[in-house]
Amino acid sequence: MKTMLVTGGAGFIGSNFIRYVLEKTGFPGRVVNLDKLTYAGNPENLEDIRRKYKSRYAFVKGDICDFRLLNGLFKKYSPETVVHFAAESHVDRSIFGPKDFIETNIHGTFALLETARSFWLSRIPDPRSSISYRFHHVSTDEVYGSLGKTGKFKETTPYDPRSPYSASKASSDHIARAYHHTYGLPVTISNCSNNYGPYHFPEKLIPLAILNALEGKPLPVYGDGLQVRDWLYVGDHCAAIWRILRKGRAGETYNVGGNCEKTNISVVKEICRALERLAPSAANPALKGRSYEDLITFVKDRAGHDRRYAIDFGKIKRGLGWSPSVTFARGLAETVRWYLGNAAWVGNVKTGAYRSWLKKNYD
Ligand code: NAD
Ligand code: TYD
Numbered sequence: 001m002k003t004m005l006v007t008g009g010a011g012f013i014g015s016n017f018i019r020y021v022l023e024k025t026g027f028p029g030r031v032v033n034l035d036k037l038t039y040a041g042n043p044e045n046l047e048d049i050r051r052k053y054k055s056r057y058a059f060v061k062g063d064i065c066d067f068r069l070l071n072g073l074f075k076k077y078s079p080e081t082v083v084h085f086a087a088e089s090h091v092d093r094s095i096f097g098p099k100d101f102i103e104t105n106i107h108g109t110f111a112l113l114e115t116a117r118s119f120w121l122s123r124i125p126d127p128r129s130s131i132s133y134r135f136h137h138v139s140t141d142e143v144y145g146s147l148g149k150t151g152k153f154k155e156t157t158p159y160d161p162r163s164p165y166s167a168s169k170a171s172s173d174h175i176a177r178a179y180h181h182t183y184g185l186p187v188t189i190s191n192c193s194n195n196y197g198p199y200h201f202p203e204k205l206i207p208l209a210i211l212n213a214l215e216g217k218p219l220p221v222y223g224d225g226l227q228v229r230d231w232l233y234v235g236d237h238c239a240a241i242w243r244i245l246r247k248g249r250a251g252e253t254y255n256v257g258g259n260c261e262k263t264n265i266s267v268v269k270e271i272c273r274a275l276e277r278l279a280p281s282a283a284n285p286a287l288k289g290r291s292y293e294d295l296i297t298f299v300k301d302r303a304g305h306d307r308r309y310a311i312d313f314g315k316i317k318r319g320l321g322w323s324p325s326v327t328f329a330r331g332l333a334e335t336v337r338w339y340l341g342n343a344a345w346v347g348n349v350k351t352g353a354y355r356s357w358l359k360k361n362y363d
Contacts, residue, residue, distance in 0.1 A: 002029030008086030009033030197234030223301030225265030257311025
């Protein structure tokens with residue numbers, strides 16, 4: 001059976017991707033999800049998938065920095081494809097504690113690449129073999145730095161990372177690219193813009209604003225709120241990665257964007273409007289007569305806050321026929337509905353109860 005090793009599959013995008021692969025693509029093989037279960041990892045995201053695909057889905061708790069573990073996994077499962085999501089992913093956390101970002105994002109990516117190289121390239125190839133390997137590295141548009149009022153990031157834009165998070169991702173991109181150029185490892189890379197959708201951990205702007213609003217807590221907007229992000233629905237991102245795996249060429253990088261530039265303050269206001277439609281503040285006792293918009297609170301800006309990101313996704317559109325399909329209005333409404341409809345998940349994450357569930361089941 002063909003095996004795809006997905007790292008970081010208990011996180012936001014990784015869990016959406018595994019669900020997408022098993023439910024939507026017709027992939028006949030097995031998915032092995034390797035995840036360390038940091039604060040951001042929650043196997044509950046895939047509990048239904050685990051039950052439904054007993055023989056085709058395996059979860060392994062472990063660290064991508066652990067060479068011994070990686071060797072054992074490659075020996076046991078012989079994956080032909082690696083899709084690498086595992087990372088420390090939050091810019092604010094990288095400002096207050098960069099160490100884990102350097103460890104996981106740089107050393108961990110190196111360990112995975114090195115293990116794939118040793119299993120895929122250092123053995124004597126069977127000339128009759130039709131196996132085609134692929135290492136897909138998932139990265140961010142933040143490696144390109146910050147834009148002025150105009151222009152978009154292209155694959156050829158020089159790297160200019162400005163936070164510890166983006167610097168660690170830039171470093172991992174360079175190492176992945178070097179493994180292709182030096183050793184011929186079949187690597188592809190995607191650099192995408194800000195994702196949103198179900199299972200998003202509520203430290204990032206959109207889920208934080210939705211859940212704070214429902215509890216009548218302040219909606220913190222950094223600085224003047226006029227920073228711009230290019231929002232990409234997570235389902236569209238999963239489809240883009242799948243397209244790259246199927247049709248992308250080894251050695252290539254693809255930028256993936258949502259064609260959806262918005263200031264942070266306008267995003268927060270749209271969240272408030274969506275909530276007023278789907279869960280009116282007037283009927284929410286936590287709001288005590290206030291509207292959701294009344295909760296918007298401007299707070300101290302993030303250190304080194306990048307002003308604007310925007311993606312030119314012309315290459316993946318022309319070359320692989322992918323473009324985003326979900327409008328922000330639709331994606332946001334679906335996201336808000338998902339958080340409203342998944343009170344148990346939200347409760348477990350907000351109270352930290354998911355951590356004790358993890359301890360009981362996975363330690
Ligand atoms: P996330 O923080 O929700 O999930 C990260 C997952 O990686 C968690 O399950 C965590 O437990 C796991 N992990 C962390 N360290 C690990 C380690 N050492 N070994 C094994 N597992 C480990 O992140 P996300 O938002 O799903 O992002 C996934 C990938 O996409 C990351 O590489 C990120 O840089 C990239 N990305 C994210 C966005 C976004 O908007 N969320 C945008 C662009 C790129
Ligand atoms: P975030 O979701 O943390 O993603 P990233 O830093 O990777 O872009 O933040 C998105 C934008 O929202 C970013 O410009 C920072 C801003 N922001 C706020 O204004 N308030 C918040 O509480 C958070 C978490 C982010």
